[in-house]
Amino acid sequence: MLVHPAEARRQFREYASGEITNENLAWGALLIALEDNPRIDPHHYLNELDALALRALHRCSRNEPPIFRLGHLHAEVFDEAGYRGDETNYYDPRNAYLHEVIERKVGLPITLSIIFLHVAAKLGLAAAGVGLPGHYIVKVQFELNEVYVDPFNEGSTMTMMEIEKLLHQISDGTIELTSDHLRAWSGRQTLHRVLGNLQSMWMRTGDPRKAAAARERMEILGA
Secondary structure, eight states, rough: OOOHHHHHHHHHHHHHHHOOOTTTTHHHHHHHHHHHOOTTHHHHHHHHHHHHHHHHHHHHHHSSSSHHHHHHHIIIIIIIIIEEEOOSSOOOOGSHHHHHHHSSEEHHHHHHHHHHHHHHHHHTTTEEEEEEEEEEEEEESSSEEEEEEEEEGGTEEEEEHHHHHHHHHTTTTTOOOGGGGSSOBHHHHHHHHHHHHHHHHEEEEEEHHHHHHHHHHHHOOOO
16 A cells, blocks of 8 residues: 555654653654655554564563563574675665664664664563664663663673773774763653664755755654
């Protein structure tokens, strides 16, 4: 079914007027994709993510420690489904559209993190996105500690030293890691960055109309 861009924009505006959480973050990303890809069925792709989460949930036992659930998430999302970062064509706009990431199993750090956060929410994990300068990771909070995960790097965990090294590399040594860099991002901030990525990518590939549409939706989201 073909959805007119104006209808997709209306749906996104309605979505943006409500609360954005880990539970509905993927839906927001799919609505972003819908406006630029009017033939897709967002419900189909959301069902794909729900099925992925259900497979991870089936690995879980009732009374096991929450850290085990993180292991089950990793096994299903990265080992079995094979999600990974696109290191070959990083700036391909398809990496910023969630339906394309679900189809191709490759994407940007932020779109892969949205998938991670969706599954984590279904497993009852306290996860949050972390928007580093130039990269996006996830932190999972446990009772006594927190674990940082890089979905772009096949879900590998990161020590504080590794995060600091990554930030140093990204910034050519101009940015020092602080606690503010590691704060949890809201869903609204995350989608704002998805749209910012799309704006930059479409400008890079010479499509100012799509870049402008991304900017307009950033304004709809607000800060």
